[in-house]
Amino acid sequence: MDNGGATFGGVSFASLGLLLTRANIPLLPETIQTEEELEGLDGTVDVETRYGPRLIELEVSLITEDEASYQIALQQMAKVFNARAGVRPLILDRMTGKRWMCKYNGRIPIDKIASLGEFTLPFKAFFPFSESVTDSMTQLEYGLGYSYGMGLRYETPPAFSVTTSPTLRTLYHAGTHETYPVIRLVGAGSNITVSNTTTGETLTLNLNMVAGDVLEINCAPLEQTIQKNGSSALSGVNGTFPRLVEGDNNISISGAGLNMTVSFIFRHTYLY
Template identity: 35%
Template sequence: MIDAKVNGVSFKSLGLGLIRHDIPVLPPTKDYTIEIAGRDGELDFGVTYGPRTIELECVVMANDTTIDYHNKVAGIARVFNAKRGDQAFTFSDLPGKRYMARYSGTLPIEKILFDGRVTIPLKMVNPWPESDERVTELTITHSPEVTSITSKGDVQAEPIIVLTNTGSNLIRSFRITNEYTI
């Protein structure tokens, strides 16, 4: 079985054994095209990625068919409650990556004697996992400084730049000018 954690809590401590995870290589695409009457084909306005769905096939492991089994099921329902929002999922066979996802779907459990089988559907609204890998995205040059922007993943993305005043003086105005055409 694969060792997995949700927000740092191991699946084993929840009474879950992860048999396999289905993580698509890429999320589904959304194509932006338009057909024009009298013209062959389509005009292509680009593509974006949609949310990625993940399925975790698990076995519920209990010590008895009644109290312990129902306690495990209740614990699973508490941890995977969609109202908790995005949670961090890590897998032992995918080191250095965190998948931020929330429960999305239905959670039927097929009971087999002491145990049960369940497939947990997850949805990643931001379809890219976080990782320890760093990619240089953009270099900002301001005489005499040069600052390289690195991302937390392996796909190019627009950076989010946060400016923080660490001095004691109040900054009354500030302007950023984009020197490059986007």
Template identity: 30%
Template sequence: MNGFTFDGVHSDSLNVVVNKKNIPMTPPISNRFQEIKGFDGAWDYGMSYDPREIEVECTIFGDGTSSMKNNARRFASVLNPRKGTKMIIFDDEPDKCYFGRVSNQIPLEQVGQMGTFTIQFTCAQMPHTYGVDLRVGTYSTVFPVTHNGMYVAKPTLTITHNGGDGAVSLTRNDGNTLTLTFSSDSPASVYEIDCIEKTMVETGSAAYQYVSGDWFEMDEGENTYEASGNVAEVTFEFRDTWL
């Protein structure tokens, strides 16, 4: 097959085939260089990744002109950007995915019973390449897990906490340990910590006053989660991640 799945709908179901696609190897890079007059070179203050854009050129077919246009309208409804960011899977890499939405008007160049068009997907909040399968684990003490990607994976943690002092830690393959610590006045509750969105929530309210420390980023290879103190149980979710 030479197509893709968007939000669970495969392009074949609407008589759409992919002619070619452009998926950059990495998201765009924003460099933070500062040049100083009279000095060679520049100070390098690092970089960050910008939203990734994916272009897909397609052809849509029908039994006749009317059929082709009806297929095009149905396909436009599937791609409706008001639905927000959705999972995109290309046939040639069925175990990898992207998260994006359409960000361009889609002109249709019609020739008889077929039409050609180019879609631009923008992957804004999640600009990297991800595993299709959501990895999930639950533990109360120690839990080793292997991250199969080649870029850091940022998990979501659901923590059942009995209140008071406690901590959750992540020891990475590179030897660094990241820790989230609960304050002595933290109430017994279920906390959700999203390390992609960088949010901490407890029963629907912000929980930054009760939890401090590091946003978890899993390294390539072996990582070990650990819970201590009054933390009763932790469930983590993440996707293997590549640039």
């Protein structure tokens, strides 16, 4: 039994009068399998495997002193778990170094709450993987909630000066699932290439930057954008937006007239 607590969107369960008694989180999300049948062939051909959203169920008890405080607690709960507010971080006290980005999904029969004082809060994580509670630009230190077994290293944040071509760096991703960084370039350069030679992914940027320019590359699928000083700069871009895989990733930055600082901003991402 899980006797710990949790926070959702920065609000502790304890402040709502809730006690988390059990957290049901599947070891892996449900698979979405693509298969093909071929004439004359037994079985099927495994074409692709993807993961669907992860459903999380939290069994809780509502603890109040009287009926009036009970009704107030219900009112507060409805506000905190309002699904229209969008996805927010769910952090369990038993694993304070990880967050699940999710939102309330389902229904809680009010008569069940009233009669038993115990009920299940259903959540859906559309992005089905857990993430570190801070991003890579936060220096690791005691008190952030991280625990042994997450694979984290006490390293300086991944921001470095680039004045020669190519500039090579090794970036470490502790998570067990790939992560997609935001790459921020500040300074001058042209015909810039960003490569992760570990994965073989290269992005070429046929543009010019001068001192003070800020270029941000969001590598996340469905969010892939490139902005220069706040405006879209996707024209003249070729290649593949690079990701980071588990372990060491060998990064190469090349181009002409480079005098910039490059930062890789990401969260360590885990299958569980």
